[in-house]
Amino acid sequence: xxxxxxxxxxxxxxxxxxxxxxxxxxxxxxxxxxxxxxxxxxxxxxxxxxxxxxxxxxxxxxxxxxxxxxxxxxxxxxxxxxxxxxxxxxxxxxxxxxxxxxxxxxxxxxxxxxxxxxxxxxxxxxxxxxxxxxxxxxxxxxxxxxxxxxxxxxxxxxxxxxxxxxxxxxxxxxxxxxxxxxxxxxxxxxxxxxxxxxxxxxxxxxxxxxxxxxxxxxxxxxxxxxxxxxxxxxxxxxxxxxxxxxxxxxxxxxxxxxxxxxxxxxxxxxxxxxxxxxxxxxxxxxxxxxxxxxxxxxxxxxxxxxxxxxxxxxxxxxxxxxxxxxxxxxxxxxxxxxxxxxxxxxxxxxxxxxxxxxxxxxxxxxxxxxxxxxxxxxxxxxxxxxxxxxxxxxxxxxxxxxxxxxxxxxxxxxxxxxxxxxxxxxxxxxxxxxxxxxxxxxxxxxxxxxxxxxxxxxxxxxxxxxxxxxxxxxxxxxxxxxxxxxxxxxxxxxxxxxxxxxxxxxxxxxxxxxxxxxxxxxxxxxxxxxxxxxxxxxxxxxxxxxxxxxxxxxxxxxxxxx
Amino acid sequence: xxxxxxxxxxxxxxxxxxxxxxxxxxxxxxxxxxxxxxxxxxxxxxxxxxxxxxxxxxxxxxxxxxxxxxxxxxxxxxxxxxxxxxxxxxxxxxxxxxxxxxxxxxxxxxxxxxxxxxxxxxxxxxxxxxxxxxxxxxxxxxxxxxxxxxxxxxxxxxxxxxxxxxxxxxxxxxxxxxxxxxxxxxxxxxxxxxxxxxxxxxxxxxx
Numbered sequence: 031x032x033x034x035x036x037x038x039x040x041x042x043x044x045x046x047x048x049x050x051x052x053x054x055x056x057x058x059x060x061x062x063x064x065x066x067x068x069x070x071x072x073x074x075x076x077x078x079x080x081x082x083x084x085x086x087x088x089x090x091x092x093x094x095x096x097x098x099x100x101x102x103x104x105x106x107x108x109x110x111x112x113x114x115x116x117x118x119x120x121x122x123x124x125x126x127x128x129x130x131x132x133x134x135x136x137x138x139x140x141x142x143x144x145x146x147x148x149x150x151x152x153x154x155x156x157x158x159x160x161x162x163x164x165x166x167x168x169x170x171x172x173x174x175x176x177x178x179x180x181x182x183x184x185x186x187x188x189x190x191x192x193x194x195x196x197x198x199x200x201x202x203x204x205x206x207x208x209x210x211x212x213x214x215x216x217x218x219x220x221x222x223x224x225x226x227x228x229x230x231x232x233x234x235x236x237x238x239x240x241x242x243x244x245x246x247x248x249x250x251x252x253x254x255x256x257x258x259x260x261x262x263x264x265x266x267x268x269x270x271x272x273x274x275x276x277x278x279x280x281x282x283x284x285x286x287x288x289x290x291x292x293x294x295x296x297x298x299x300x301x302x303x304x305x306x307x308x309x310x311x312x313x314x315x316x317x318x319x320x321x322x323x324x325x326x327x328x329x330x331x332x333x334x335x336x337x338x339x340x341x342x343x344x345x346x347x348x349x350x351x352x353x354x355x356x357x358x359x360x361x362x363x364x365x366x367x368x369x370x371x372x373x374x375x376x377x378x379x380x381x382x383x384x385x386x387x388x389x390x391x392x393x394x395x396x397x398x399x400x401x402x403x404x405x406x407x408x409x410x411x412x413x414x415x416x417x418x419x420x421x422x423x424x425x426x427x428x429x430x431x432x433x434x435x436x437x438x439x440x441x442x443x444x445x446x447x448x449x450x451x452x453x454x455x456x457x458x459x460x461x462x463x464x465x466x467x468x469x470x471x472x473x474x475x476x477x478x479x480x481x482x483x484x485x486x487x488x489x490x491x492x493x494x495x496x497x498x499x500x501x502x503x504x505x506x507x508x509x510x511x512x513x514x515x516x517x518x519x520x521x522x523x524x525x526x527x528x529x530x531x532x533x534x535x536x537x538x539x540x541x542x543x544x545x546x547x548x549x550x551x552x553x554x555x556x557x558x559x560x561x562x563x564x565x566x567x568x569x570x571x572x573x574x575x576x577x578x579x580x581x582x583x584x585x586x587x588x589x590x591x592x
Numbered sequence: 593x594x595x596x597x598x599x600x601x602x603x604x605x606x607x608x609x610x611x612x613x614x615x616x617x618x619x620x621x622x623x624x625x626x627x628x629x630x631x632x633x634x635x636x637x638x639x640x641x642x643x644x645x646x647x648x649x650x651x652x653x654x655x656x657x658x659x660x661x662x663x664x665x666x667x668x669x670x671x672x673x674x675x676x677x678x679x680x681x682x683x684x685x686x687x688x689x690x691x692x693x694x695x696x697x698x699x700x701x702x703x704x705x706x707x708x709x710x711x712x713x714x715x716x717x718x719x720x721x722x723x724x725x726x727x728x729x730x731x732x733x734x735x736x737x738x739x740x741x742x743x744x745x746x747x748x749x750x751x752x753x754x755x756x757x758x759x760x761x762x763x764x765x766x767x768x769x770x771x772x773x774x775x776x777x778x779x780x781x782x783x784x785x786x787x788x789x790x791x792x793x794x795x796x797x798x799x
Binding site for chain 2: 147218222225226229231232256257258259263268271272276278279284285287290294
């Protein structure tokens, strides 16, 4: 072997046991591990598996809609696919991957040895994993009486009264309800764990004002999770009582209210959007400064804007319900609160731009994904403000315009930053760099495919195409937009395939990363790659927001200026 | 590996005035406070559902017909908040006998409260014919009161575990903070009952 000498040196200098790598050392250790780094990678890995499954379902949906009067999917199969796709992407892809990043990085960033409650952490992961398995098991187990129902088919927000026993026979809706209820318990446990870790286990000198913005944003996300998830659990409990004990919460024939379900669901549902996107902001707030070679612009403003977003996000939920028919006071309130939430979000975008302005920008893959994120998230934000205008919303609610809007948020916003995070922290977690050339293929294929798929949906939405229809008549002017939309899909698949291939190839053959391949400033880069089980040989002491800068530049440390 | 691994290096070139004491809050206290926060969010939704459905039942029985003010049970549960504090103080002073007495009394009061709920539900179901399926009042009433009662049960399990372990001599004086955390949870259950009492037994009966 050519690299023998190099590896020998590594073995001599690394702590014992570290050479085994992160995923070897016996599959069985994954089942009993309480190590935050292993659990973090397990979250991300299983999230990526469910991402592929849910993505393939979306592919089938796009094939069905490519041409009018297509019969690739049966209508009921189509309903199941969009339900399984939407629910899985939110609860079994988005949530676990963001929790995986938080789990892996937060203890490292604040100089702790593990999470506050390591076993609770493992509990959270296994609750999520079990609930995801339960969710997909519905395909086999939900048959119920008379073969009614298979997988859930009520849409990811499962409006009442469609979920009532009379309209949703068999057990498909119960699988949906119970798996979300269980997954919610896991998310609550993890969110609580993150907050306790951040408040009680920071290393010496790591005051709240010196924490990386990633950690600050996660304080906000974890608080939002603790406040916004219980309403979801509550309405799942009520729905289960309705379906199994004949309670009347959402039974309109006994005085129950179907609209109450919408309120309760969206009291969870809208903060959930911010629970998903703020971790994306968190990644961008770490990547952009490092690749612009400047400290983040307006750190306290960034923190304040995040807290503001969290507060306002608790008061905007009914903008999902303009078409239900509210009082004009209600419409006005929710339209204005929704518009106001664009202000702190805009502040953040300007601060990222301010960080880049005058910086020595290094156009490496994490930075490229973050720049794409800035543009795409801007579009998502603008269509969001458009949709907050109640009369405009009456026209376009439940149309493909809305589909395009939230896919720009969750793919163009969240997924691109998650990709940036994968390219940025993979070297830390695995110890090897991801291949640059394959990464470039991934970036360009995916951004091309993404734009091709979702930009035309703005147009088909404005032309009146409703979401969740399994086919449509020719001659409405929707054909070309739908066709372009479907053409984009293979490019996205090829892009994701490049990423997966890259992750596997680099695990074995990638260039050795070293401790600090990006010349970064936060504490996770101060330990080995991958970090030892105890994270830090000696717990660090922090003097400023960029402890590694201080270390590398003793002649001009940050604490002299902060 | 490189010199970066030795994070102790950050100690170098340190301004001397910053060697202050580094103190962080207790992780147990923060954890329990956050647990109480998220439980509050859960109860809020059930309370809102109850308030929203007041006078929305299409058929009886209605709250004003069947609900009676649970004065004794309320007094029992609220005074258990006092007894648990007395027990906790006794524990701090290492007066184990006094601790057992008041801790046990707390459990008795909690059990009395649960017994009341059981009796109330039995009467409602068999005398008044009110079940969870009868009307929206029944649905919201059993869900809210039941959610609270389930929290009382969890609290009693925690109290009982400590009681038995302490009798067996497994609870050490340095575990005082854990005792305190159980009492915090128990106070939370009491405060929720005050809300439930006002909403269910006062507002909805007079609405």
